[in-house]
Structures are given as structure tokens and as C-alpha cells.
Amino acid sequence: MMLRVLYFARLRERFGLAEENVDLAGATATATAADLVAQLRARGGAWAEELAAGRAFRVAVNQDIVMLDAVLPEHAEVAIFPPVTGG
């Protein structure tokens, strides 16, 4: 399953990457945001650190904030970012 993945703010800096195409390995029609996060975490380094269980980050799928158990549609735009600090 191909996904467009975007990173913002501190995560963009830590990963040294604003966006990329990710092929979610072995994904079925019920692949979730948690599956994507697990695959990214397996890259190690800053990925493992920032996306570790218990770390505060948010996931948006097609520009709506979702829980990690949200199912990913094919070609979804997924964004991963720190808790927001606007206003």
C-alpha cells in the first residue's frame, strides 16, 4: 500500500524529512495508522525515539486527526506531528 507521509515541526527536523512516499509492507485493507508508525519506528534512531510508545505525537489521515487504530485508505495522505501549539 502506497502512502504519502508528511512530517511537521520538531519531527520534520529530527527526521530530516518533510515528506516521502512510504510503501506499507504487507498491508491489507485493514492496515492502520499504528502499522505505519510501527514500520517507521523500525528504522531506528530518531524514528524509534520520537515514535516510541508513550511519546506524544499526533497522526492525521487525509487531513483529519485520527486515533492510531484508524484504517488507512489506499494512497492516503498521512501526517505525523507533535501536539499543536498555535494560537
Place this chain on the structure above:
Amino acid sequence: MVKAGLMKIVVQTEAFDLGAEVDAMRNGRTDIGAIASFVGLARDMNEGSGVQAMTLEHYPGMTEKALAALVEEAATRWALLDVTVIHRVGRLLPGDPIVLVAVASSHRGAAFAACEYIMDALKTRAPFWKKEETPEGERWVDARVSDDAAAARWSA
């Protein structure tokens, strides 16, 4: 629902003028009885150290969608006649205005409440991030637990 066209949501680098925005809301109307507004400013101090400047980043596309969604939520809770939300991005200096929320209604109760609701929701759900320049270097601002609490009280 706020009627189509009666909701202004803008993300911009330029400063804004509260007076001009309120005048634009009032222009040609006699049904509005109250306009409540909030302006958020960049402070020169945060978490115990001086802030020389800050840069606001956002998620183009999602930002506008998220702001529209929370304004629509406010409009389902209170009878609103018009709403304006302007949020700046880019580099700002202490004292600069960051965000403006203005809400028009027939009566003050709805205008005050909806204005506060929109700000509380914006603080926790609109994808903006602040990075501060301090004497100790640059740092990303951490989200505040108090902001989550402020947003949560509306769903109590």
C-alpha cells in the same frame, strides 16, 4: 451552521487589524447585537526565558479545514451570525498579533461563549507549531496540559 459566505478563515503572514475586521462584519447589517473578539499576541517571555522572536509553522490544507470544522461546531452550539478567524504564520516578534477570533451574534452570551470555544479548540486541534528564539537557542514550544483541559471542559 454559519451561512455560506458568513465565515472568514484566513492563514496569512501579514498583520491584521481588529477594527477593520469588526467593521467588515458590521457593514450593512442591523441584526447583529454583539461582537466578541479575541486577539492573541506573541509574548517576550515563556517558560522562564526571554523570547526574541518566534516562527509559526502550519500544515497547509489541513489548517483551513480544521479551523472551518471547529467554527462549524461552534455554530451548531450557539446561534451565530458571522465568524472571522485569522491566524498568522512565519516569523513574529514580541508584541505582534498572532491570532484573531471575532464572533457576531444577536446577543452577547453566544458571542462570548463561541469566541472562547473557538480559541480553546484551535489551541488543541489546529495544526500550528511555534518555535521560539531565546538567548539559549531555538526551541519548539511544548503543548500545555492546561490547553487540553480548557478544550475538554466544553465536552463536559
